[in-house]
Amino acid sequence: MAMKVSTTATFALLQIGTAAVSAFTSPSINSVIRSPSIHLRSSPSATASTITDADEEEWDVVVVGSGVGGLSAAAMCARYGLKTICVEAHDAPGGVAHSFVRRASSSPNRPFVFDSGPSLLSGMSSKGTNPLRQVLDAVGTADDIDWVTYDGWMVHDTAFPMDDSRSSFRLTTGSDGTWEDAIEAKAGVDSRREFTKFKKKMMSSGGLSESSALLPPMALRGDFGALFTMGSYVFKFLTIGLQGTLLTGPFTECMNLYGLNDRFNRQWFDYLAFALSGLDAAHTQAAPVAYTMIDLHKDGAVLDYPKGGMDSMIQALVNGLEMKRDNVESGELRLKSRVERFVLNEVKNKATCTGVVLENGTVLKARRGVICNAPLWNMAKLLEDSITNPLDLSVAAAVNDVRSQANEMEMTGSFMHLHLGIPNDGLPADLDCHHSVLNLEHDVTAAQNLVIVSIPTIFDPSLAPEGYHIIHAYTAASEDFADWERMLIGELDGGKPEFTDYKRTKAYKDLKQEKAEALWLALERIIPDVRERAKREGSVVEVGTPLTHRRYNRRYRGTYGPAPSNGNDVWELPGPKTPIEGLLACGDCCFPGIGLPGVAASGTIAANTLVDSSVQLDLMSELKDSGALQ
Secondary structure, three states, X not given: OOOEOOOOHHHHHHOOOOOOOOOOOOOOOOOEEOOOOOOOOXXXXXOXXXXXXXXXXXXXXXXXXXXXXHHHHHHXXXXXXXXXXXEOOOOOOXXXXXXXXXXXXXXXXXXXXXXXXXXXXXXXXXXOOOHHHHHHHHHOOHHHOOEEEEOEEEEEEOOOOOOOHHHEEEEEOOOOOHHHHHHHHXXXXXXXXXXXXXXXXXXXXXXXXXXXXXXXXXXXXXXXOHHHHOHHHHHHHHHHOOHHHHHHOEHHHHHHHOOOOOHHHHHHHHHHHHHHHOOOOOOOEHHHHHHHHHHHHOOOOOEEEEOOOHHHHHHHHHHHHHOOEXXXXXXXXXXXXXXXXXXXXXXXXXXXXXXXXXXXXXXXXXXXXXXXXOOHHHHHHHHHOOOOOOOOHHHHHHHHHHHHHHHHOEEOOEEEEEEEEEEXXXXXXXXXXXXXXXXXXXXXXXXXXXXXXXXXXXXXXXXXXXXXXXXXXXXXXXXXXXXXXXOXXXXXXXXXXXXXXXXXXXHHHHHHHHHHHHHHHHHHHHOOOHHHHHOOOOOEEEEEOHHHHHHHHOOHHHOOOEEOXXXXXXXXXXXXXXXXXXXXEOOOOOOOOOOHHHHHHHHHHHHHHOOOHHHHHHHHHHHHHHOOOO
16 A cells, blocks of 8 residues: 555654553354354344345445444544445444354343453543544544443463462552562562563653653544644654654564563563564564553553443444434444445546445445455455456556555464353352463464453353353464365465355364364363353353454454564554555554554544545544543
8 A cells, every 4th residue: 555654754653542452352052042153143232224226325435344443434434524334244343343142042032242352451441542432532422331440360371380379460450569569479579670660661751651652543644634633743743752763663672772681571571562463572563562551550550341342332433423413414334235346447547446336236436435444455355356447557556556565464363262151150259351371481472372361241241141151262363374274165265255165074173173172271270160161051152263253354364463574573554545546444454553442543544534634623622622632
C-alpha cells in the first residue's frame, strides 16, 4: 500500500496509544446440541438485515468486514454523518473478537456464551487514551457496557513442578509494590531491584512510557490534512525527540539502554511482548510495551472485562453504527453478505474503487470510499478476482502492487482453541479469571509453549447455566499452519476460505486431538480434574484448529497477524491508503498493528481520512470538552 510507517516524520503515527493490553483470540460430548463441526454462531445480541434479490444500492461508505477495526471505521464514519454499511461474510460480527453460543441437552434454555478470542482488556472502563474506548466515546455508546474491573492474572511456570512455590505467581496491577513482591518471591531481590529501577526510568515524567501515548488516533489521518488535525499536538510531538527512535525500535533496546539484564525480567518482557503482538521483545516495537507498563503499573491501574462477554462490546460498536442521529441516515450492519469482488475501474489512468459486489449479486456503490478490514493477504486475493478488464493496465498494476506487498509481509503463527463448559462445584472461590501457562525457560514463541486461559464466568455467571463455568484456552500465535494445510483441498490456502475446502478426515481428527493435548495439560495446572469435569453430563467441549480459525475469522493461513519482514527487527506496516483511489484499509495488517486498541486505531484513521479535516477537528473538540480526548 502507498503509505509506509518509518522511524522518521511519520513516527507521529506510532504515538496513538494503541498498546493497551488487548489479547490475552477433542472428543465430542453426546449431550451437546451442536452442528457437526465447531460453528461460531450468531452473536447473541446482534441483528442483521439481508438482501436475497440482486439489487444496486448507494452508500457514502462501504466497509468490508466487521472485525473491531471494520466496526470502528464504520461507526466512526456514521458518527461523521456518512451513510455507511458494513458487510460481513460470517453470521456474527466481531471478527476474532466475536462470541458464539452452545447449549447442552440438560439445560437447553440457558446457553454457554463463549468469547472466541481476546478477553483481557485495560483502559476501557473509564475515559482515557485507549483508542477503542475513544471510539466508543466518540460514537456515544461507551456507557452501553457494564465493566467489571479487577487487578491481575496468574502465571504458571511449567519449568517447575506444581508443588514448587516458584511454579506460579500473580501479576497484580497498580503501584503498591505487590508485583515487586511477587518478582522477589519468584526470582530474588536482585530481580526486584532491576525491575524497580527500570520501571522508574520508563515511567518517569517525559519518559518512554508517557511519550508512547502522546498522539491519539483521533488526530491522525492518511493525507496531508493531518498537518491541521495534529496541530495541537505538535509541541508534544517535538518533545519526543530521540525517544521516537527507541519507541519505533524493538523493546529489547529499551531494556539494554536502561540496564535491565537479569534473566527473569528479560523472560517476563518477552512474555508480555508476545501476549501483545505474537512476537518476542526483540521483534515487538517498544511503543506498545512501554504503554502497557502504564496500564499495568500506574496508581490505581485495573483490568477490565465487559459483562455479557465480548459480545457486549461488539454490540456497542454495532449500536454506534446503527444509531439514529439527527439529519443523518442510520448505518447498517449486514451479516451473511460476503463480498465477491471490488468494483474497479480505470479513471484518468488511475485505478479507482467505486464499490463492491456481494455474492448474491447486489452492488453496493460507495460515493466516498470503500474501507477493507480483511487481512492484506485476503484483500490481495479479492482484488485479483476483481479484475474484469485486463486492458485496464493501471488497475492491474495497482492490484499487482498490493499482491507484492502481501507476498513480502511475513505472518505470525495460528491458534489452537479449547472451549469448555464444565461444572464449577468445589472449585476455589478465589479462582482468577485469567491465567497464562508457559515454560519461562523456553523460547516464548516456541510451538505450544504459551497457553492463555480465561474463565469469564468468574465475573459474569450469566454466561453459562447455573453451576457451570465457561473456559477458553488457546495457544497464542504459535501453531504452524503447514501442519494443517495438507488438509485443504489442493493442499494450499488460496486466500478465500470456504466451509467445504478442507477434509474432516480421521487424520484431521487425530491431529486435532494431538494438538489439543497441550491445552488440556495447561488447564490441569489450574483445575487438576478438568478432564473428568468435561465428561460429566451437561458439559460442553469444543476444539478449534488453525483451519477453524482461518475459516470463521477469514484469516489467511489462520494467522494472528503480521510479523517483521526479512531483515527487519520490527513491523513496517502500511497506513490506510492503498494504490487504488477510493479503497482504504484497516485492521491488524495496517499501522499500528495487532491488538484491539491497534485495530480500533486503524479504523479511526481510515474513517478520519474520508472526511474533511474541519469535520474531524470539530469531533476532536467535542471529545476534549467531555474529557474523552487528551
